[in-house]
Amino acid sequence: MTSRRTAVREILSRSDGFRSAQDIYAQLRADGAKIGLTTVYRTLQALVESGQVDVLRTDDGECVYRACATGTHHHHLVCRNCGRTVEVAGPDVERWTEAVGAEHGFTAITHTMEIFGTCASCAAVASAG
Template sequence: MSKSRDAVHEILRHNTGFRSAQDVFTEMRADGAKIGLTTVYRALQSLCDDGRVDVLRNDDGESVYRACQSQAHHHHLVCRHCGRTVEVAGPDVERWAEVVGAEHGFTQITHTVEVFGTCASCTAAMSD
C-alpha cells in the first residue's frame, strides 16, 4: 500500500486543484500504472487520515482531493468555475464550533468548512 499511496500522493502534489479519485485513477493508468480504483480510494483515505491530503465535497457532492499546502488546520475558499483554491485560517469558526459543541454537551469537536464562490479572475472573465 505504501508504494501505491506514495504514487497517488505524487499525482496530487503535481496538481494545484482538487481532483476526484476517478481523475487520479485515470491519470495513473494513462501513465502505465497497474493500479485499481479501489486501491486509489484506499490510498486517498490513508493520506487524508495522515493529514497529507485535503478532501472536500464539490457542488455536485463528489469527494475531491488535493495535497495539503499546510499541515495546520485550515479551511478552503474554492472557485466554483475554475477550481482555484485558497487555504484560509478561520479562528472565528474554530471558536464558534467549540462554543456550539459545548452548549450541547459535546467534546472533542472537529469540523470541516468549505466556502465556494467565484474568484476575481473568473468574475472578470464573465463580465467581458
C-alpha cells in the first residue's frame, strides 16, 4: 500500500462516520500532506475497489467514504439527521438482484443499497422538542 493510501485510510479509520473526498483532502492538507485533490479521489476509488473503504451516495448525490468495518458485502442504514450508519446484511436483496439480472439475461451482477431514515436517538430528540 502506498503512503498516500495509508494516509487516506488512516484519516478514515479515525473518523466515526462517512467523510467526503473534500473533507479528507482538507484534513490531509491540515496534517501537512503534500497531496492533490485528484490523488485523493483516485486513492479513494482504489480503496473502494479493494474493499477497504465503503462508499455511499447521499440524498443530495455526493459520494462519501469510510473505513469498511467488515470485509463482506453489506448495505447501509443511514440516519439523515446525524449520519449514524449501521452495516446490514440483505439476503433478500441479494436473491432479488440475482433473479432480476437472470430474468433479463445479465450475469456478474453487482449492486449497492443504502437505506436512509431517522435513527431512534434523533427521533427521540425530535419528539421531545
